[in-house]
Every structure is written in structure tokens, then in C-alpha cells.
Amino acid sequence: MKKKNTTALQEAVAACKANLGVTILFSFFINLLMFVAPLHMLQIYDRVLVSRSEVTLIVLTVLALGLLAIYGILEGVRSRILVRTGLKFDEILNDRLFRAVFRGSVRNPAMGTGQALRDMDMVREFISGGAIIALCDAPWVPIFIFAGFLLHPVLGLISLGGAIIIFALALANELLTRKLLAKGGAVSIQATNTATASLRNSEVVHAMGMISAIKDRWTRSHGNTLTHQSRASDRAGGIMAASRFVRMALQVSILGTGAFLAIENEISPGVMIAASIIMGRALAPVELAVGQWKNFSSSRSAYQRLSAMFEAIPDTAAPMELPAPKGHISVQTVTVVPPGGRVPVVKGLTLDLTPGTSVGLVGPSGSGKSSLARALVGVWPVVAGSIRYDGAELAQWDPEVLGPHLGYMPQDVELFDGTVAENIARFQDFDPGDVVT
Template sequence: FTVACNILVLAIPIYLFQISDRVLTSRSPDTLVMLTVVIVGAVMLQAMFDALRRFILMRTAVEMAAQLGAPILSAAARASLHSNGKEYQVLGDLQQLRTFLTSGTLLSFLDAPMAPLMVLVVFLIHPHQGFIVMTSAVLLLIITLLNQRATAATFGEANAHQSKANIHLDSMSRNSQIINALAMIPEAVKIWGKDTANSLRAQVIAQDRNIVFASMSKAVRLLTQVTMLGWGAHLAIEGHLTGGMVIAASIIAGRALGPIEGAIEGWNHVVHARAAYGRIASLLQSSPLNFERLNLPRPEGRLDVERLLFVPQGTKRVVLNGISFALSPGDSLAIIGNSGAGKTTLGKMLVGSILPTSGNVRLDLMDLRNWDPRQFGENIGYLPQDVQLFPASIKANIARMRDDATDAEIYQAAALADVHEMISTLPHGYETFVAADGAPLSGGQKQRVALARAFFGNPRLVVLDEPNSNLDSAGDAALERALQHAKENKITVITITQRPSLLKSVDKILLLVNGTVALFGMRQEVLQALANRGLSIEGGSFGHQIQ
């Protein structure tokens, strides 16, 4: 369609040439009518082909967004485990790429390869005119290259600062209650404003340079047309050209140089689109979701942890060092230790949220990295320390937002977590809608709903991080019953806690001190070892005297 559009656009200069050199000299109305009919048909065809290619580009952009949206979001969710969540902004890159596909800048780039055809036509009119157009085209290409080199770095700097500002804005949105309660709005706005100002400053510099080069390209094109008309008039005086040829050559030259000028004016869109494409490609290519995994049999719940070492990226601090232990299917373990001992980090590592620097976590002998992510997630449960529910009904939250979840599975999870009675007291029961901030549920109710979510699907391994941090006495009793139900169902349960009240519900205890295993064994053996060292656990403090 682009080739057809560019060929048919020659209809207007041909029409002017024929009127000037044939119709006006012959004074033939019939010739004028026939020429007009043919040219009108050509113009209508050109308009139709141009509309068709725009329709195709628009539908291509929509199809691209539809096909890539879900993979990008999945890959971003996976990659965000090891970063600050900036990968979610790649969805904005997809929107930017979709906008570029429907922009006039892309049409200019599509038309640019047809410029040599236009130059050839001008050469056929007269070589002198052709050389003028060629010289102008070379000048415009040089301007394009200079524009690219002058603006690429500053546009990249602007994008980097804008990305930081967006991350901070997302953080403000998630922590709005804290920001308002502690009167932190001025400070938060100041940080966002600093990054935004840096982005705008770099963008202004880049745009200023782009405007200068765009103005230069426009001046070159206009001077080219002036030169074409002036030299063409000279050639016409010498008898080498007719007036119609001069006008036609000028119009065709403008058509040849127009796409190059349009590309220069829209160069910032090209830079942004290319950077967006690079980030999308990098995210999708590096995503572990791209690699197919063998669909293994449903696990039994055996867990083997081998020599775990974890050093966060960009630091030299060892958070976990030489962690090793094993659990049989149906075992229950309490991980205890003071704050900062590495308990939460170990819990995240056991469910695959964090990958160890070295060492292995194996579920039924298979390393977590070699499980299919979907299958692995369906067979484990996780209650994080910072409980977050989705803005949806309690039913949907327990079902992990799955459309194919049955009511029986949801009830089974609620019963297993011993939260059915609590949900029944709510005005709308399982259909109660939970807002983004958890309203209308209290902190303890949110934690119990999240506990039911962890037990959804009858998982074989469940990790609970501080499951009773927000619970009252009734909630504590329900949690103990839930742990007993899990034991009866042969579910391997790991509970991270600083409260000794849960220790009576577990088989084994692991004491973490400064990222290493200080004690591990059966519950009574570990409690006796602590007592022999003169440590009391009644106050809920573990390991502060063990160095």
C-alpha cells in the first residue's frame, strides 16, 4: 500500500504538467475532462490505499497490545521479585510502542524508502534538477544523523529520571495512609518533584536540539524548492524545460524530501519507541516463564534445604549463611529468632520469591527453579508478613483470583484455615468486597482471609510468616486449629514466628541467629537446649544471648 500511495501521489504533478504543457496550448476541453477524470480516480485510489495502511497499522498496534500485554505483565511480576518493581513500567512502554505504530512519524519512515523513486523521476525531468534534490537529500540525512547523536543521550537521561519519578509516585500511592498520618506529603512531593524536574530539564534540552535540527531540515527543503523553481526557470528560458516541467519537478522534490523532514521532526518519538522496544524485548527474553518445564507429579511435601547463602545484590552483607535442614511430608517447623536474623528472607526463599546466591531449595528432590512456576504455585501456600489483599470479594481473594475455582474448593480452604465462622459473621459473607486498603476488614481479619488463601487448593507446602501478628485470642485459637488441620492433611507447614505460643503446634524448631542455624531439631530437644543455656522464651525473644 505504501508503494501504491507513493506512485499515485505523482498524479498531481503529472496533472499540472499536462495542463500547463498540453491543455493550455491545445485549448482542448475534451483533453481537460479526460485528464481530470483520470487524476480524480488516481487521487481517490491514493486516499483509499493510505486509509488502508493506516487501518492495518492501527489493528497491528491493537493486536500487538493484546498479544503482548499478558506476557509482559507476567514477566514483570516475576522479575519484580528481584528488583524494585520498575519492570511494571514496561506496560507503559507497550502503550508507547502502540502509539508510535499509529503515528505520522512511522508513516514518514515508511515513505522514506520511496524517496529514491521520486528523485529518479526528477532526474528524468532534467539531471540538473535531480542533482539539486540529491544534494538536499544528503544534507537532510546528515542533519538526521547529527540530530540522533545530539539528542540520544539527553532523551535517555530524561527517561531515566521519569522512571524514578514514576516509581516514587507508585510508592506514594501504596503508602498514602502513612504519608498522611506522619505529615510526610511535602517531603514525598519534594522527592517526586526533584526527579520530575530533572526529567523535564533533560527533555527540554533534547527537544531544543531536536527543534533546531527540525528547523534546519525545513529550511533546507524550502530552499531546495526555491532553487528548483529558480534553476528550472533558467532552464525553461534556455529552452531545456517547459513551465509545467518546472512546477512538476518542484512538487515531486517536495514529496521526496517530505518524509525525511518528517522523520527528523518526529525523531524523539523514534528514540522513545526504540528504547521501549528494547526494554520489552529484554524483559520477555530474560523471563523464566519463557522456558518450558516438565509437568511433574503432584508433590508430597518433602523439603530439602542445602547450604543456602544469600547476599543481596549491590551489598556485601551476608543475610543467610550455610542454611541446611530437611522436612518430611507432613512435618511442621517453627523458625524462630530475633528481628534481623533472616527469618523472613528464608521464608521468601522457601517459596521461590527470592533466589539464593548459592545453595538449593528442593521440593520433592526437585530444585524450585526447575519446577514449572504455575504448577509450583498451585501446590504451595504463602502468608507474607505484610498481608495484602486484592480489591475483590473475599471469595475471589481466597481463590487466588482464579475464575475456575469451585465453591467447594473455596469452602474447603476456609474450613482448613478455620476462618469460615469469621467470614459468616460479615454482612455479605464470602461476597464481601475488600477495598485496596483492606476495608472493611480489620488487620486480624485480613490476616485470616490471607491464611485461607494460603491453604487454597490443598497445597503440599505452606509457609506462614508471622501468621498471628495481628490476631486476638480468638484468632490465635483459630490459627492453632488451622495448624492442626494441616497436620491431619499431611501438609508440610513452616511457621515463622517470634511468639512462643505457636511452638506447641509444631514438630520441629529451627533457631536462626545472624543468618545461621544455631539450633535445629525436634521441638522438645530444642526447647531443652534453650533451657540448658538459661534462655527464657516466655517473653517472645529468641537467641539474643546466643552468639
């Protein structure tokens, strides 16, 4: 049974869990097949080169190639599963997100809910990208390190030490860049909202000579974004460079240590090569996590913003289906307060309009005419009283059913992207003759 507090975002994530479970299962076999290369090298060095058996060489090589072919197929299938998981997440969420964005924008235009659409893309790319693969492969790190200990304790210690150092670098990356990336993201959203609002009022900006002032305002916000992001990138770049140095130093160290142990007859040359390959595989997910850390942080912030938006703007229950309205409008002691405001702009208004009646509202600027119009079409909710169409309260009407019967002209008019005919027809299927008439 669906929980009352379950948001659309949580439902979309829950629907993707099965695919992620399959991805984890595939990751198990993929990582298991990672032992093929070191075991093949171990047998080549310690068995084939000693016995000089060509038959053994052919059998081992064919077997290894067959297993690696399976590995490649599983890798491809895992990638396709993740891509389709991201598409499934988008398919489940996009409709409800789009509606929530518009509901939030209607309630409070200053909320900047348009960022949520970009946040959904970011989370979808995270689900279908390399970050999830790094998370699926991470549990295998201790298994590969344990395999290194089985070959020789010293070789295992080198792998363990390398994993700890690289993990510490990843943790340092998180601690040093998290706040900067969060601040940069917040300032970037603010700068984008400033530019968007200015473009919507481009005529006013041009006519009143405000372009330089608006540009300076945007430049300051944009500059703050670049400052925070560049500082975070500098720190992350330094940590990535240190991580690569550690990675290459560990490779040299394990080969040098393996050669010394082979000279001392404690291990064979095959063990030395196998240990090097296993250590490389053990450190690969950790190093990948370091490289994906910015993606981790950005996706986490995007998920948190989406979660907060869906909690603030929950899904509305589908209203009961009503017949087409005939046009009787009843306004009873309605009080309207603008979103985010406290002072009523319309207070205690009562009005009754029968079908076929024409009424004009006349008054000075700021008297509440536009506010009443917004309340009549459901853009602004009323804080007291009721608005009824054919006896049913406005909240009981589905906007998709009532809207086609209403005409609404706001103070700020813009054509939507499309032809004039499509705008007139409200982007529904239409007959050209109906549009003209």
C-alpha cells in the first residue's frame, strides 16, 4: 500500500530498484571474471613457461578468451540496463515533475522551480552513468585486497595501504569541495534566474537604459559562481593528480616488491605479475570514485532539491469528473492574498454571474482587479470564501477540464514557442477554419 508521505521522487527511485538489483547481480559476475587475467598470467608464468607445453598454452588462452568474451557481454548488458533505468526514472517522474514545477511557479513565481527540470536530468545521468558502476564495484575492493594477501602478505599490505590512501584522498575531496560546490550551485541558480527574469522584461530593460546595470548584476553573480567552482575544481584537480601519482607509485612498488620476493624465492614470477593485476583491479573502483566525486556531490544536491520541492508541492488528488461548465460563476465573500504576502488585495467580495452576462470591473491601479482575475481562474488560491462554477468549488474542477472553457489575458502577455495558430488553439489538435473564426 502506498504510504501517504511517499513523494513522486521516492516512487520513481523505488521503481528503479529492481533494475539496480539486476545491475548489482551483473556486477558480481563481472568482478568475478576480473580474476581471469591474473590467473591466466599466473598459469602462463608458473606452468606454461616451465613445462613448455604448447597444448596447455592453447587451452588456457582459449579458456581465458572465452571467459573474457562473457565479461565483455556482461559489461555491455550492464551498461544498457543502466541507460534504460535512467530512461525509466525519467518516464515515471517527468510528467509529475513538470506539473509540480508549474504548480510551484503559479503559487510563488520567485521559487525558481525551473531548476528542478535540470536537477532531474542530473539525477537521471547519475543513475545511468559511471558513478553507479563505481558504487557496484566498490564492495569488491576488499575481496581483491584479500586475494593479494593470499598471494603474499606483503603484497596484500601494499594493496591495502594504497586503497586506504586513495580513499582518504576521496574523503578529502568531499570535505574540501562540498561547501564550495554547494555555494557555487546556489549562486549559479540565482544568476540564471536573474538573467531569465531580465530577458522576460527585455523591452523595459532596453527602453530604460538598464542593460549595463542588469549586466553588472548578472556578472557579479556569475563571477561568484565561477570563483566557487574554480576553487573547487582546483582542489579536486590537485587531489586527482595526487591520486594518479599514488596509483602509479603503488604499481611500481608492488612490482619492485614482487621482484624482490621472487629473487628471495618467496614467490614465483607469475605471482608477482598476478599481484600487480589484482592490485590494479582493487584500486580501480576507488580511483573511479575519486574521479566521480563531483558527480556524486552534484547529483546528491540535485536529489535533495527535488525531494524538498516534492515535499513542498505534493501531488494533488485527481478531482471528480464534472460535466462541461455552463457558465454560472458564484463568488462568495472571497479574500485574496498574493503568494508570499500577508495583506489582502481583495477582501470579502461577493459576486454572482449568470451565463450570458457581461461584467466589467473598473478601478484604480492596485485595487485588486488583476488579483481577482487570478483567483477566478485558480492561479491564486483564496484564503477565505469560495469561488464556484456551476455550483462546484473551483478546487473541485480539474484545470485540464475547466481551462479550455476559460479565456484569460494576464497583464504580461507572451506568445509560447510555436505558430500563432498553435497559440490560439492552445497547442491542441485543431481545424484551421476553427482558428480563423
